[in-house]
Amino acid sequence: MDSPQVLNGMNAPRAAWPLVLAILLPLAYALVAPAAEPTPAPEAVAGQLRDAALAGHDVAYSWVSELTTRFGPRPAGSASEQHAAEWAAARLKALGFDNVHIESFPITAWVRGSESGSLVAPSAQPLVIAALGESPPTPATGVEGDVVIFRSLQDLVAAPGNSLSGKIAMVTQRMVRTQDGAGYGDAVAARTDGPKEAAQRGAVAFMLRSVGTDSHRMAHTGTTRYVDARVPVPSFALSNPDADQLERIAALGQIPRVHLFSGASYLTGAHSQNVIADVKGTTRAAEVVLLAAHMDSWDQGTGAIDDGTGTAIVVAAAKLMRDLPHRPRRTVRVVLVGSEEIAQPNAPFGDFGGNAYAASHLSELPEHVLAGESDLGADRIYSLALPASVAHGEFALATDRLLTPIGVLPAARPAEDGGADVGPLAKAGVPLFSMNQDATRYFDIHHTPDDTLDKVDRAQLDQNVAAWAAFIWLAADSDVDFRTPAAPRS
Numbered sequence: 001m002d003s004p005q006v007l008n009g010m011n012a013p014r015a016a017w018p019l020v021l022a023i024l025l026p027l028a029y030a031l032v033a034p035a036a037e038p039t040p041a042p043e044a045v046a047g048q049l050r051d052a053a054l055a056g057h058d059v060a061y062s063w064v065s066e067l068t069t070r071f072g073p074r075p076a077g078s079a080s081e082q083h084a085a086e087w088a089a090a091r092l093k094a095l096g097f098d099n100v101h102i103e104s105f106p107i108t109a110w111v112r113g114s115e116s117g118s119l120v121a122p123s124a125q126p127l128v129i130a131a132l133g134e135s136p137p138t139p140a141t142g143v144e145g146d147v148v149i150f151r152s153l154q155d156l157v158a159a160p161g162n163s164l165s166g167k168i169a170m171v172t173q174r175m176v177r178t179q180d181g182a183g184y185g186d187a188v189a190a191r192t193d194g195p196k197e198a199a200q201r202g203a204v205a206f207m208l209r210s211v212g213t214d215s216h217r218m219a220h221t222g223t224t225r226y227v228d229a230r231v232p233v234p235s236f237a238l239s240n241p242d243a244d245q246l247e248r249i250a251a252l253g254q255i256p257r258v259h260l261f262s263g264a265s266y267l268t269g270a271h272s273q274n275v276i277a278d279v280k281g282t283t284r285a286a287e288v289v290l291l292a293a294h295m296d297s298w299d300q301g302t303g304a305i306d307d308g309t310g311t312a313i314v315v316a317a318a319k320l321m322r323d324l325p326h327r328p329r330r331t332v333r334v335v336l337v338g339s340e341e342i343a344q345p346n347a348p349f350g351d352f353g354g355n356a357y358a359a360s361h362l363s364e365l366p367e368h369v370l371a372g373e374s375d376l377g378a379d380r381i382y383s384l385a386l387p388a389s390v391a392h393g394e395f396a397l398a399t400d401r402l403l404t405p406i407g408v409l410p411a412a413r414p415a416e417d418g419g420a421d422v423g424p425l426a427k428a429g430v431p432l433f434s435m436n437q438d439a440t441r442y443f444d445i446h447h448t449p450d451d452t453l454d455k456v457d458r459a460q461l462d463q464n465v466a467a468w469a470a471f472i473w474l475a476a477d478s479d480v481d482f483r484t485p486a487a488p489r490s
């Protein structure tokens with residue numbers, strides 16, 4: 001009953017007291033108690049995530065340790081790659097991620113088989129070689145030929161048609177060591193396009209100086225591709241010291257003659273898979289900030305720095321967010337991509353897991369607000385390239401405040417095309433960012449048998465996780481539009 005006596009509690013009859021208290025106590029509590037903890041500002045949370053990662057979170061190192069120990073090499077389309085994906089999905093579920101699932105897609109797998117190389121003239125010497133991915137096998141007896149040396153891919157391209165009939169073409173361009181890995185982009189064209197160019201000029205095989213910066217007798221494999229090739233020829237990487245030796249022999253006026261064998265094969269009807277895991281957003285859950293790295297690896301090492309650490313960094317960064325008492329506004333999605341390393345015999349020829357994700361999520365891509373990948377080892381991040389739309393302004397300033405203390409400066413240029421995992425998203429209009437890692441020593445190890453867990457520096461791995469966690473939180477717990485181009489600065 002709506003009685004004035006009830007409102008005037010002091011005069012209320014005894015029986016009405018419980019009702020009076022029920023109304024007044026919550027009111028009184030609301031007046032005198034401290035207000036409920038407000039959701040902390042995104043920048044403050046990002047700072048906490050950064051500091052927690054630096055303090056040694058351990059998810060990243062234990063992830064890459066277990067991945068490389070349990071499954072070893074994970075070539076695209078192999079049982080090992082598939083089992084690693086199943087393990088990753090189970091682990092992501094156990095870590096509390098949402099929407100964990102595996103998306104399979106068909107590929108043609110490439111299997112190395114046995115291989116060998118030797119110099120047969122002017123003296124007999126073993127050569128350290130590795131067949132390039134996608135390269136066809138040699139005949140069972142191998143191929144043998146005189147080596148014609150080209151200093152660069154351009155020199156090979158300048159050679160007249162059929163001028164290499166019966167010969168083995170070799171490009172000896174040396175990869176330059178740089179902090180940003182730019183030397184790789186400059187040298188790798190000889191690996192991707194050299195075999196095709198050699199085949200078009202009648203060569204029976206193709207070799208190149210390994211695209212790598214070390215001076216050990218290890219060959220650096222990697223994929224080639226035979227788009228528009230008349231006849232694919234067997235193709236090989238040669239260790240740097242062996243390439244030096246052949247160049248010196250040629251400089252003496254002698255013609256090196258080489259025997260090569262590869263038992264490589266193709267496995268049609270194979271499949272690879274992407275592993276997806278979300279930290280579901282709150283008020284803008286349909287908007288996705290995407291973190292990618294690839295699960296497959298070359299077959300000779302255990303794929304620790306390429307790209308076990310990348311998968312570890314993005315998983316650990318997202319796990320730190322998952323463990324907070326509140327969620328970001330936007331969904332944070334981890335995509336562990338399959339089949340990144342090997343080209344495909346049919347269009348789109350390369351970047352297969354990235355393409356598969358972009359194709360199967362096409363209708364969602366307009367709401368993918370930002371994407372980046374980790375695929376350059378685990379040495380420290382030294383700069384962050386933002387999308388051009390936010391390269392200046394408050395978001396960039398907040399990013400600088402968070403990341404400069406851990407040695408990450410703003411990059412001189414905005415993020416551009418990204419890598420193989422997120423490149424197909426960029427083509428569909430998804431803005432990219434790039435955490436630029438110190439690649440000074442990366443290409444000593446990349447794509448060699450030496451890509452193993454002991455090369456991972458735990459302190460630098462943690463710095464990577466710290467930068468990713470802080471930056472991704474800032475982007476995900478915001479409504480910043482990364483697509484709209486910034487107004488020109490006056």
Ligand SMILES: [Zn+2]
Pocket residue numbers: 294306307340375
């Ligand atoms: Zn990689």
